Amino acid sequence: xxxxxxxxxxxxxxxxxxxxxxxxxxxxxxxxxxxxxxxxxxxxxxxxxxxxxxxxxxxxxxxxxxxxxxxxxxxxxxxxxxxxxxxxxxxxxxxxxxxxxxxxxxxxxxxxxxxxxxxxxxxxxxxxxxxxxxxxxxxxxxxxxxxxxxxxxxxxxxxxxxxxxxxxxxxxxxxxxxxxxxxxxxxxxxxxxxxxxxxxxxxxxxxxxxxxxxxxxxxxxxxxxxxxxxxxxxxxxxxxxxxxxxxxxxxxxxxxxxxxxxxxxxxxxxxxxxxxxxxxxxxxxxxxxxxxxxxxxxxxxxxxxxxxxxxxxxxxxxxxxxxxxxxxxxxxxxxxxxxxxxxxxxxxxxxxxxxxxxxxxxxxxxxxxxxxxxxxxxxxxxxxxxxxxxxxxxxxxxxxxxxxxxxxxxxxxxxxxxxxxxxxxxxxxxxxxxxxxxxxxxxxxxxxxxxxxx
Amino acid sequence: xxxxxxxxxxxxxxxxxxxxxxxxxxxxxxxxxxxxxxxxxxxxxxxxxxxxxxxxxxxxxxxxxxxxxxxxxxxxxxxxxxxxxxxxxxxxxxxxxxxxxxxxxxxxxxxxxxxxxxxxxxxxxxxxxxxxxxxxxxxxxxxxxxxxxxxxxxxxxxxxxxxxxxxxxxxxxxxxxxxxxxxxxxxxxxxxxxxxxxxxxxxxxxxxxxxxxxxxxxxxxxxxxxxxxxxxxxxxxxxxxxxxxxxxxxxxxxxxxxxxxxxxxxxxxxxxxxxxxxxxxxxxxxxxxxxxxxxxxxxxxxxxxxxxxxxxxxxxxxxxxxxxxxxxxxxxxxxxxxxxxxxxxxxxxxxxxxxxxxxxxxxxxxxxxxxxxxxxxxxxxxxxxxxxxxxxxxxxxxxxxxxxxxxxxxxxxxxxxxxxxxxxxxxxxxxxxxxxxxxxxxxxxxxxxxxxxx
Numbered sequence: 055x056x057x058x059x060x061x062x063x064x065x066x067x068x069x070x071x072x073x074x075x076x077x078x079x080x081x082x083x084x085x086x087x088x089x090x091x092x093x094x095x096x097x098x099x100x101x102x103x104x105x106x107x108x109x110x111x112x113x114x115x116x117x118x119x120x121x122x123x124x125x126x127x128x129x130x131x132x133x134x135x136x137x138x139x140x141x142x143x144x145x146x147x148x149x150x151x152x153x154x155x156x157x158x159x160x161x162x163x164x165x166x167x168x169x170x171x172x173x174x175x176x177x178x179x180x181x182x183x184x185x186x187x188x189x190x191x192x193x194x195x196x197x198x199x200x201x202x203x204x205x206x207x208x209x210x211x212x213x214x215x216x217x218x219x220x221x222x223x224x225x226x227x228x229x230x231x232x233x234x235x236x237x238x239x240x241x242x243x244x245x246x247x248x249x250x251x252x253x254x255x256x257x258x259x260x261x262x263x264x265x266x267x268x269x270x271x272x273x274x275x276x277x278x279x280x281x282x283x284x285x286x287x288x289x290x291x292x293x294x295x296x297x298x299x300x301x302x303x304x305x306x307x308x309x310x311x312x313x314x315x316x317x318x319x320x321x322x323x324x325x326x327x328x329x330x331x332x333x334x335x336x337x338x339x340x341x342x343x344x345x346x347x348x349x350x351x352x353x354x355x356x357x358x359x360x361x362x363x364x365x366x367x368x369x370x371x372x373x374x375x376x377x378x379x380x381x382x383x384x385x386x387x388x389x390x391x392x393x394x395x396x397x398x399x400x401x402x403x404x405x406x407x408x409x410x411x412x413x414x415x416x417x418x419x420x421x422x423x424x425x426x427x428x429x430x431x432x433x434x435x436x437x438x439x440x441x442x443x444x445x446x447x448x449x450x451x452x453x454x455x456x457x458x459x460x461x462x463x464x465x466x467x468x469x470x471x472x473x474x475x476x477x478x479x480x481x482x483x484x485x486x487x488x489x490x491x492x493x494x495x496x497x498x499x500x501x502x503x504x505x506x507x508x
Numbered sequence: 509x510x511x512x513x514x515x516x517x518x519x520x521x522x523x524x525x526x527x528x529x530x531x532x533x534x535x536x537x538x539x540x541x542x543x544x545x546x547x548x549x550x551x552x553x554x555x556x557x558x559x560x561x562x563x564x565x566x567x568x569x570x571x572x573x574x575x576x577x578x579x580x581x582x583x584x585x586x587x588x589x590x591x592x593x594x595x596x597x598x599x600x601x602x603x604x605x606x607x608x609x610x611x612x613x614x615x616x617x618x619x620x621x622x623x624x625x626x627x628x629x630x631x632x633x634x635x636x637x638x639x640x641x642x643x644x645x646x647x648x649x650x651x652x653x654x655x656x657x658x659x660x661x662x663x664x665x666x667x668x669x670x671x672x673x674x675x676x677x678x679x680x681x682x683x684x685x686x687x688x689x690x691x692x693x694x695x696x697x698x699x700x701x702x703x704x705x706x707x708x709x710x711x712x713x714x715x716x717x718x719x720x721x722x723x724x725x726x727x728x729x730x731x732x733x734x735x736x737x738x739x740x741x742x743x744x745x746x747x748x749x750x751x752x753x754x755x756x757x758x759x760x761x762x763x764x765x766x767x768x769x770x771x772x773x774x775x776x777x778x779x780x781x782x783x784x785x786x787x788x789x790x791x792x793x794x795x796x797x798x799x800x801x802x803x804x805x806x807x808x809x810x811x812x813x814x815x816x817x818x819x820x821x822x823x824x825x826x827x828x829x830x831x832x833x834x835x836x837x838x839x840x841x842x843x844x845x846x847x848x849x850x851x852x853x854x855x856x857x858x859x860x861x862x863x864x865x866x867x868x869x870x871x872x873x874x875x876x877x878x879x880x881x882x883x884x885x886x887x888x889x890x891x892x893x894x895x896x897x898x899x900x901x902x903x904x905x906x907x908x909x910x911x912x913x914x915x916x917x918x919x920x921x922x923x924x925x926x927x928x929x930x931x932x933x934x935x936x937x938x939x940x941x942x943x944x945x946x947x948x949x950x951x952x953x954x955x956x957x958x959x960x961x962x
Contacts, residue, residue, distance in 0.1 A: 076575075076672025082584030084664050084792040088652070089642065091582050093665055096575035096673045099683075103564075103576075110557075116877050118884065121530075121550035122557075126703050127686065128545050130536030147644050156644050186640040186654065188543065188702065190601050190610050190692050198542070200640065200654075210538050211547055218530025219550045220887075229553075232581065232686065238644050248642065249580050338538040423570050430572065433674075 063376045065314040069243050071387075072372070075446050077101065077397075078244060090240035090247045097446055098368070100397035100427055102251075105367050106230050108394055109253045112278055113228045120255070121219045123229045125207025128188065128198050133206050136337035137330070138301060139183060143202060145238055147180040158238045182235045184248075200234035205359060207231075208256045209330040212342060223344060223355055224267060226257035230364070242315050244365040251364035258344070258355035261328075264304075267358050268325045272307050275321055275360045279309070279367075283392035284374050288312040289320075302329040311370045320370055321362040328354040371395055375447060389447030390470055393490045396447045399426040400486055403439050405455040407432045415454045418464070418479065422452075425483060426490070444469055450486060517830045519768040523697055525841075526826070529900050531555065531851075532698060544694035544701045551900055552822070554851035554881055556705075559821050560684050562848055563707045566732055567682045574709070575673045577683045579661025582642065582652050587660050590791035591784070592755065593637060597656060599692055601634040612692045636689045638702075654688035659813060661685075662710045663784045666796060677798060677809055678721060680711040684818070696769050698819040705818035712809040714800070715782075718758075721812050722779045726761050729775055729814045733763070733821075737846035738828050742766040743774075756783040765824045774824055775816040782808040825849055829901060843901030844924055847944045850901045853880035854940055857893050859909040861886045869908045872918070872933065876906075879937060880944070898923055904940060 072078040077098035081091035094102055114122045134140045146159040152172025159177040167174060184200040201207065208215075208227045215227050230253045240246050259267045272291065280286055294306040304325040311320040331354050335342040343352045375391045393399065400422060404415040415430070422428045429448065431439045436453065443451050453465040453474075464482060466489075467474045477485050526532040531552035535545035548556055568576045588594045600613040606626025613631040621628060638654040655661065662669075662681045669681050684707045694700050713721045726745065734740055748760040758779040765774040785808050789796040797806045829845045847853065854876060858869040869884070876882045883902065885893045890907065897905050907919040907928075918936060920943075921928045931939050 074672070076669065079665060079668045081580040081582070082587055082664055083668065084788060084794045084796075085584040085586045088580070088582060088584045091580040093580055093661065093668075094578040095665070096577065096669055096681075099576040099578040102578060115881055118873065118877070122553040123550065124548040124553040124556060126535040126542070126545040126547055128535070128542060128688075128703050130539040130542045132539045133536055180644045184640045184642075186638045188638075188690065190634045190690065207547065210536055211533060211549070214533045214537065214547075215530065215550055218528070227550075234582075236642065236644065249582050334538060340538045342538075419572065423572070427569055 063314055063373055065243060068314070068369070068372055068376060071376075071389075071445065072098065072243075077372070077446075090237070091249050092244050092247060092365075097397040101371070101391075101395060102364055102368055104395045104397070105364055105371065106251075106253065108282060109278070109362070110228070110230065113226075113253075113255055117226075119221070119225045120228055121215055121221065121225070123208055123211055123215060123227050124231060125204070125211060125229065127201050127232060127234075128186075129201055129207065129210070131198055132337060133210060133334075134183065134199055136333045137206050137209075138333070139199075139202060139206075140181070142301065143183060144179040144181045146177045147238055148174040148177050150174055156238055161239065180236075180238065182237065184234045184236050202235050203233050203361075204229045204231045204252045204254045205256060205330075205361065208254065209334055210338075212258070212331060213340070216344070223346070224257060224259040224263065226255050228253075228255040230254075242313070242318075244369050245313065245315075245318065247365065253362045253364055253367075255360050256326075256330075257358040257360075259358060260346070261353060261356055264325055264327075264356040264358060268305060268323070271358050271360050272309075272323050275323060275362070276309060279311075279320070279370070282371065282395060283390070284311070284370060288370075288374055290317065292317075292319075300324070302326050311366075311374075313369065314373060320366055321360060323358070323360045326357040326359055328356050330357060331355065386441065386444060388444040388469060391447035391449075393449045396449050397427060398429045398443070398446065398448045399490055400450040400452055401429040401431055401439070401443045401448050403430075403436060403451055403453050404432050405436060405453055410459065411454055411456070414458060418452065418454065418482065422483065422486070425487070440467065440472075450489065452482065452486075517768055517827055519697060522768070522823070522826055522830060525830075525843075525899065526552065526697075531826070531900075544691070545703050546698050546701060546819075551851040555822055555825070555845075555849060556818060558849045558851070559818055559825065560705075560707065562736060563732070563816070564682070564684065567680075567707075567709055571680075573675070573679045574682055575669055575675065575679070577662055577665055577669060577681050578685060579658070579665060579683065581655050581686060581688075582640075583655055583661065583664070585652055586791060587664060587788075588637065588653055590787045591660050591663075592787070593653075593656060593660075594635070596755065597637060598633040598635045600631045601692055602628040602631050604628055610692055615693065634690075634692065636691065638688045638690050656689050657687050657815070658683045658685045658706045658708045659710060659784075659815065662708065663788055664792075666712070666785060667794070670798070677800070678711060678713040678717065680709050682707075682709040684708075696767070696772075698823050699767065699769075699772065701819065707816045707818055707821075709814050710780075710784075711812040711814075712798070713812060715807060715810055718779055718781075718810040718812060722759060722777070725812050725814050726763075726777050729777060729816070730763060733765075733774070733824070736825065736849060737844070738765070738824060742824075742828055744771065746771075746773075754778070756780050765820075765828075767823065767827060774820055775814060777812070777814045780811040780813055782810050784811060785809065840895065840898060842898040842923060845901035845903075847903045850903050851881060852883045852897070852900065852902045853944055854904040854906055855883040855885055855893070855897045855902050857884075857890060857905055857907050858886050859890060859907055864913065865908055865910070868912060872906065872908065872936065876937065876940070879941070894921065894926075904943065906936065906940075 076095035079093045080087035081093050082088045114120050148159040149156050150167035150172045153170040155169050187196045188198045189196045233252050290310045292308040292310050304327045306324040308319040309321040310317045331342045344355050375389045377388050378385050402419040404411040419430045449469050451467040462479050463476050465474050530549035533547045534541035535547050536542045568574050602613040603610050604621035604626045607624040609623050641650045642652045643650045744764045746762040746764050758781045760778040762773040763775040764771045785796045798809050829843045831842050832839050856873040858865040873884045903923050905921040916933050917930050919928050
């Protein structure tokens with residue numbers, strides 16, 4: 055007996071699934087797309103919201119040593135002078151003399167154009183910050199930049215956040231927001247794009263404690279991905295060698311994920327030392343020291359930074375969740391997303407489109423929407439509808455049949471195991487709540503592929 | 509007996525409270541600020557998150573006729589040509605010949621500079637879109653714009669959202685995101701800034717039904733503000749006269765709020781007709797018609813757009829919640845924010861800093877953080893701590909005293925009435941949950957100023 059052939063997840067499948075089911079579309083697609091910008095569709099926006107919410111919950115809400123921030127994308131240009139971005143945030147650029155395509159010279163293997171074979175210009179440094187003009191005239195004096203990272207918004211607000219929240223060291227400031235980099239080469243779907251979203255946290259500690267806090271945050275951040283279902287064998291730590299370190303960094307680890315194109319950075323965790331606060335103190339002339347009330351000392355805190363990407367996380371969660379398995383003589387495609395990340399938590403499926411089932415089904419649909427994002431599907435066979443929900447990662451389907459009208463019970467069908475249980479309608483909400491929170495593992499496989507793995 | 513004098517809310521008080529308590533700071537403040545950009549601090553970011561979450565819940569999660577979207581800020585330049593922004597999104601600009609300040613000439617009363625009295629240049633049109641260059645060389649061909657509204661991201665994705673979600677008319681696409689306008693004059697705190705956040709929804713309907721849907725959405729949106737506690741006397745509808753209507757609009761109402769500086773637009777609700785889809789269909793050459801399976805007709809849907817601002821809403825909620833009342837011989841400042849908008853839902857206050865109370869207090873703090881954003885304060889007298897929580901709108905304080913160690917009960921103190929009840933610790937979470945959801949009004953005033961008003 056030959057099983058249907060299962061292929062490994064590849065990028066093409068992910069891109070195609072995302073496009074077809076409304077996770078991610080090319081930006082401005084009707085105009086041919088805009089290079090390396092992406093729009094999140096009805097399902098993608100929910101996945102992204104869930105990722106950001108999980109991060110905020112773990113990093114801010116559940117902790118007593120953290121506050122949030124939402125600083126603006128446009129910042130004072132002096133910020134980028136002090137941070138070193140104006141001078142140093144550049145890549146070496148060459149242009150083909152023949153076809154005028156542009157390339158990063160540090161990524162080229164030989165001296166002719168990879169596209170047409172033409173000769174290349176001399177390499178020159180190209181600053182990756184998008185610039186624009188604030189105020190009604192385009193003058194040198196009015197140049198501002200789209201932030202290339204959210205971190206600087208945190209550093210310049212260190213005193214504001216400290217004083218208004220009355221926190222003491224060690225404490226952190228967490229932020230989620232858009233950043234922009236005018237990359238010379240982009241690609242790998244949403245992995246590297248010119249507009250992207252970051253989840254960054256800066257953790258301020260006393261000198262001498264930075265080593266242990268660095269280790270703490272590496273572990274904490276690895277666990278975050280694992281707890282949300284990323285398989286441990288697809289995660290690795292990569293320590294930057296001395297010559298890989300950014301100018302501000304004392305030590306840096308990347309959390310790499312095994313993407314379809316290979317291992318690549320998912321998140322960077324850096325010990326930034328006291329570089330940032332000192333730069334901004336010097337540049338602004340403001341005192342940014344911390345006063346320790348116990349020891350009566352003034353000093354500049356050291357900073358540990360876990361910096362994650364929302365879009366990269368989304369791609370990793372999608373790739374990791376993607377699965378194909380033989381099901382009779384077909385292949386079942388299933389996104390084994392952690393329930394807290396799944397765009398739709400449950401789908402209401404009346405067994406038939408007959409009008410007798412509609413009122414009860416619609417009522418259940420309306421009731422459950424008060425709690426979660428819930429779907430409704432009454433088109434085609436129940437088997438096809440299960441497949442549609444499997445493919446977008448919906449953890450539970452709720453089937454309403456003619457028997458439901460008699461016994462006031464419905465069937466819950468579980469995505470990963472395809473097992474079914476029958477529950478009274480009046481217990482449906484609480485049953486789903488406990489299953490979604492992972493408390494009730496009754497119908498989940500032991501040692502299976504789902505969310506208790508981490 | 510003379511009561512302490514109560515003054516009306518004014519902008520200065522709001523700005524000062526926001527700055528002092530960590531709601532809103534000037535952007536890049538250590539560098540003197542960046543004109544008309546603002547950073548949301550630890551409390552402000554939570555307020556903003558709650559506003560956006562309330563909108564998303566009401567507009568997307570709870571409805572069966574809506575999907576979400578998150579399109580990119582950078583879009584194909586042809587989008588802005590088709591939408592009319594490249595040509596028409598301009599304000600008339602004059603410059604003072606003496607001091608070189610720039611002004612909007614349509615807002616000037618006479619022909620000399622309001623700042624120095626100098627003469628003014630001829631008026632010329634100034635486009636309000638921020639422009640930047642995508643890709644590594646600044647060439648005309650690479651100009652892209654920061655979107656001045658999120659709406660166009662919805663229009664260009666109409667077919668993508670429709671086909672992947674398999675919705676039928678009438679249905680809507682909702683989006684929250686940043687937009688940028690290079691305003692000539694800005695001001696009134698976060699009311700008009702160059703970088704801001706929108707909550708926009710485009711509702712697609714059959715021709716002939718747009719009138720009733722327009723009325724539906726005006727009512728729906730008014731209720732949203734009222735249900736979140738905005739006093740009805742501070743809201744009004746303003747219908748645009750023919751000469752006020754934007755070129756695309758068939759009909760438009762503003763929902764105005766009585767801000768400290770006077771009535772001003774909080775949200776616009778427009779009947780955009782079929783302008784947008786037809787423009788993009790013509791410009792892209794793509795068919796953007798809707799096919800009605802019942803009538804077998806192809807047509808271009810009409811669009812009703814409720815367009816709200818996150819920052820303006822935040823300002824309105826803050827101003828409306830701000831209250832001063834006499835309390836003995838002092839004045840109590842209290843932010844009567846709706847519980848679902850309050851940045852901190854409950855504050856844990858051990859009556860004394862003595863070590864005996866700390867373990868229990870910290871345990872309660874840790875337990876409640878699993879559910880909500882919760883604060884902790886053990887500094888200074890209990891009266892001052894209540895005041896600090898009142899001022900930031902925390903609906904409930906939980907006081908742990910020495911008796912708590914004996915009887916395992918704590919005191920819940922309610923912000924608006926200052927009434928107190930004693931509850932068993934094991935019922936604390938469920939009691940707070942029902943009070944926060946407005947189900948249990950036991951200690952809330954009847955006909956009071958709080959959230960059942962709407």
